[in-house]
Amino acid sequence: xxxxxxxxxxxxxxxxxxHWQPRGWQLVIIGPTSSWxxxxxxxxxxxxxxxxxxxxxxxxxxxxxxNGLWIADRGSGLAVADFLLGPPKLKxxxxxxxxxxGMKVAALALLRKGYCVHVETVGRELxxxxxxxxxxxxxxxxxxxxxxxGSRAGTRFHIIGYRGTAFADRFAVxxxxxxxxxxxxxxxxxxxxxxxxxxxxxxxxxxxxxARDIYMRGINSPYSYNLWSFDMAPDRHGPRNExxxxxxxxxxxxxxxxxxxxxxxxxxxxxxxxxxxxxxHNLNMDPWxxxxxxxxxRSYADFIRENxxxxxQAWRNVCGEExxxxxDDRWDGTVRHLGYLPVSVSWYVKxxxxxAIITDVDLVxxxxxxxxxxxxxxxxxxxxxxxxxxxxxxxxxxxVSPYIRVVGIHAAMIPPAxxxxxxxxxxxxxxxxxxxxxxxxxxxxxTVDTLIHxxxxxxxGAEDLEERHSAEMTRxxxxxxxxxxxxxxxxxxxxxTW
Amino acid sequence: xxxxxxxxxxxxxxxxEGEVRRFARYLSSRQGQEEFRMALxxxxxxxxxxxxxxxxxxxxxxxAGGSGLEYLADSPEFLAYTIEDIGYREKLDAAxxxxxxxxxxx
Numbered sequence: 001x002x003x004x005x006x007x008x009x010x011x012x013x014x015x016x017x018x019h020w021q022p023r024g025w026q027l028v029i030i031g032p033t034s035s036w037x038x039x040x041x042x043x044x045x046x047x048x049x050x051x052x053x054x055x056x057x058x059x060x061x062x063x064x065x066x067n068g069l070w071i072a073d074r075g076s077g078l079a080v081a082d083f084l085l086g087p088p089k090l091k092x093x094x095x096x097x098x099x100x101x102g103m104k105v106a107a108l109a110l111l112r113k114g115y116c117v118h119v120e121t122v123g124r125e126l127x128x129x130x131x132x133x134x135x136x137x138x139x140x141x142x143x144x145x146x147x148x149x150g151s152r153a154g155t156r157f158h159i160i161g162y163r164g165t166a167f168a169d170r171f172a173v174x175x176x177x178x179x180x181x182x183x184x185x186x187x188x189x190x191x192x193x194x195x196x197x198x199x200x201x202x203x204x205x206x207x208x209x210x211a212r213d214i215y216m217r218g219i220n221s222p223y224s225y226n227l228w229s230f231d232m233a234p235d236r237h238g239p240r241n242e243x244x245x246x247x248x249x250x251x252x253x254x255x256x257x258x259x260x261x262x263x264x265x266x267x268x269x270x271x272x273x274x275x276x277x278x279x280x281h282n283l284n285m286d287p288w289x290x291x292x293x294x295x296x297x298r299s300y301a302d303f304i305r306e307n308x309x310x311x312x313q314a315w316r317n318v319c320g321e322e323x324x325x326x327x328d329d330r331w332d333g334t335v336r337h338l339g340y341l342p343v344s345v346s347w348y349v350k351x352x353x354x355x356a357i358i359t360d361v362d363l364v365x366x367x368x369x370x371x372x373x374x375x376x377x378x379x380x381x382x383x384x385x386x387x388x389x390x391x392x393x394x395x396x397x398x399x400v401s402p403y404i405r406v407v408g409i410h411a412a413m414i415p416p417a418x419x420x421x422x423x424x425x426x427x428x429x430x431x432x433x434x435x436x437x438x439x440x441x442x443x444x445x446x447t448v449d450t451l452i453h454x455x456x457x458x459x460x461g462a463e464d465l466e467e468r469h470s471a472e473m474t475r476x477x478x479x480x481x482x483x484x485x486x487x488x489x490x491x492x493x494x495x496x497t498w
Numbered sequence: 499x500x501x502x503x504x505x506x507x508x509x510x511x512x513x514x515e516g517e518v519r520r521f522a523r524y525l526s527s528r529q530g531q532e533e534f535r536m537a538l539x540x541x542x543x544x545x546x547x548x549x550x551x552x553x554x555x556x557x558x559x560x561x562a563g564g565s566g567l568e569y570l571a572d573s574p575e576f577l578a579y580t581i582e583d584i585g586y587r588e589k590l591d592a593a594x595x596x597x598x599x600x601x602x603x604x
Contacts, residue, residue, distance in 0.1 A: 364567065414571070423573060424573060424577055425571070427570045429567070449578060454570075470584060473581075477581070477590065481586065481590060484590075489597060490601045493594075496601075498591070
């Protein structure tokens with residue numbers, strides 16, 4: 001399409017001087033040649049025009065007329081200088097665009113595709129054109145024809161000849177309100193508080209990540225996201241730093257309060273994943289990386305603590321009533337011993353989840369604290385039968401382990417080691433004492449069982465489920481049987497009830 | 499922890515400043531600041547200097563198990579299970595029932 005007088009695309013200096021200048025049009029040479037940014041097509045061009053409109057007015061309108069697609073906003077309008085490469089100033093941090101150059105590249109890409117670009121803005125109108133110049137052949141450089149005229153408010157881009165898609169669903173502002181299923185404050189709070197959004201919407205090409213309201217890329221996930229707190233690479237094809245995207249997603253998840261959504265998250269981040277998604281391996285909810293919400297100053301991870309009951313409910317629904325977060329597999333045996341089940345979750349969500357969900361360490365620590373409350377029952381506080389069984393236990397210990405002696409064998413009131421198991425026997429490592437629950441002492445059989453087990457802790461130094469403990473139990477039990485056969489405890493047997 | 503137990507543990511096991519500090523840190527998680535300060539001071543006094551440290555520190559080495567827990571608690575069900583598991587249930591029952599019969603003169 002050459003200059004037609006109504007819709008110019010390529011003009012020469014002669015055509016400008018003969019046709020346009022006499023009609024009051026001025027020419028501004030913007031600079032780049034028509035081959036610049038070959039990777040830009042219609043989507044990239046429309047993306048940046050809409051981005052600019054949203055930065056101007058937080059909303060935009062678009063539609064088609066007899067000439068093609070138009071995109072309009074109600075912003076303060078554009079200056080001619082805004083079309084020059086190297087804008088007068090960078091856009092503010094909170095803006096969707098950052099460098100202010102997309103609009104020029106958008107016009108260039110559209111012209112290259114064969115469309116004409118007309119801009120009507122406050123006080124002026126412009127045609128973006130290629131200026132054909134003769135320099136050892138010919139070169140087309142981006143230029144603008146402009147003159148005073150235009151609208152009284154806002155800016156309207158007209159892509160003449162374009163009747164393709166306006167990519168409406170690639171801008172989060174166009175999604176139905178019902179598609180936003182959760183929101184949480186981003187790091188951007190001034191001049192507008194921006195909210196990261198979790199999107200539940202069935203897109204034909206799968207879930208998506210929007211960066212500051214604008215489509216960035218697809219994601220293998222049950223959800224789509226609209227995120228605000230990470231910087232884009234200058235070409236806007238991805239984040240400047242990939243980790244920042246996943247941390248920002250973590251900030252959003254910290255603010256989610258619906259059980260069913262958190263259930264899905266847990267299915268994604270438990271190991272191995274119950275629901276395989278990109279979040280399974282990349283989501284980052286590290287409290288330090290997420291930082292603090294700028295308005296309240298609270299740590300993002302603390303939002304989980306504030307909604308602990310919801311997170312706990314979701315955790316129980318997915319992992320079971322008895323599940324705790326595994327932080328270290330060396331606690332696995334102890335955790336199972338306490339009637340719980342250790343469940344692994346992705347490394348970078350572990351700390352945040354533990355603000356609401358009990359971990360193996362929490363469980364063991366609470367158990368140990370509770371067990372410290374063990375109370376010894378003086379011998380004269382026992383029944384004759386209990387005393388007889390306790391004396392038998394002490395005699396067995398003296399005979400079986402004469403050199404590695406325990407400091408004491410006591411009847412005791414032992415608190416339950418957890419809310420899921422009772423405690424019948426206890427060995428205190430630092431004090432080297434064996435405690436036998438008073439109800440165990442009602443039976444000689446239970447007393448001897450307990451003694452053999454706890455004595456094996458003492459002599460082996462090993463814990464439950466360790467091979468050394470099992471081996472030592474076998475040795476002690478064998479010795480007890482031998483000594484009993486030999487009559488070593490016969491004097492104590494009169495008061496014993498097996 | 500009762501003072502007498504603290505004293506015993508310190509004297510029995512801690513022979514170096516590093517160990518004293520570790521023990522003091524552990525105490526700090528369990529006790530108030532004042533008690534902690536006193537415990538640290540006591541532990542320091544009790545610790546041996548490098549010159550005083552014997553070649554063999556602990557006379558009854560008992561290697562700690564996997565997690566290093568202070569209290570090892572067992573449920574009645576687990577106690578019974580472990581006796582079954584090592585294969586001594588019937589042997590113990592038989593030996594003790596026989597001993598009881600002997601003792602009671604049956």
